[in-house]
Amino acid sequence: MTRAVRGWRDRFLPCLLAFLLLAMPVLAVQPDEMLADPVLEARARAISKDIRCPVCQGESIDDSNAPISRSLRLLIRERLVAGDTDAAVVEYLVDRFGEFVLFNPRATGSGLVLWLAAPAMLIAGVGVAAVAFRRRRAVVERDLTTEERARLDDLLKG
Numbered sequence: 292m293t294r295a296v297r298g299w300r301d302r303f304l305p306c307l308l309a310f311l312l313l314a315m316p317v318l319a320v321q322p323d324e325m326l327a328d329p330v331l332e333a334r335a336r337a338i339s340k341d342i343r344c345p346v347c348q349g350e351s352i353d354d355s356n357a358p359i360s361r362s363l364r365l366l367i368r369e370r371l372v373a374g375d376t377d378a379a380v381v382e383y384l385v386d387r388f389g390e391f392v393l394f395n396p397r398a399t400g401s402g403l404v405l406w407l408a409a410p411a412m413l414i415a416g417v418g419v420a421a422v423a424f425r426r427r428r429a430v431v432e433r434d435l436t437t438e439e440r441a442r443l444d445d446l447l448k449g
Contacts, residue, residue, distance in 0.1 A: 335368045338380055342367075343392050351394065 339353035344360045352360040363384070370380045381393075390396050396405050435443065 331368070331371050334377055335364070335371055338367050338371075338377055339364055341381070341394050342384060343394050345388060345392065 340351050342352045344350045344355035346357040347355045352363045
């Protein structure tokens, strides 16, 4: 290998390694929060991934470093150690903070609006586009002369 290629490689690889290490997700769960029982810890992590941080809003409490997220992670672990089911822990958090803390809102009550809004908007958008297309086509066809209409028909037939 030439000296230039080797020099480039020697500089590039450490930079690439550093970039990859920085790009890896950093989980906010601290070692002192983790439970000794691996089954309970796995359940706590699964619940934490589906709970939204009340401060960060775009992160789960599993990923957030906010103090409230740490408190919620500890609360989840306390409830699991006390014998609560996963559903009971989630219900406890929803009762305390509202449906907002769920990344996947339930399809009941006000959450039903969220679930139905996207399909309703899609249907409305398709309807508006169809009406606009028909109106535009009617205007184009109405303004054509007989000769232009015959030429258009010939073009469309191929």
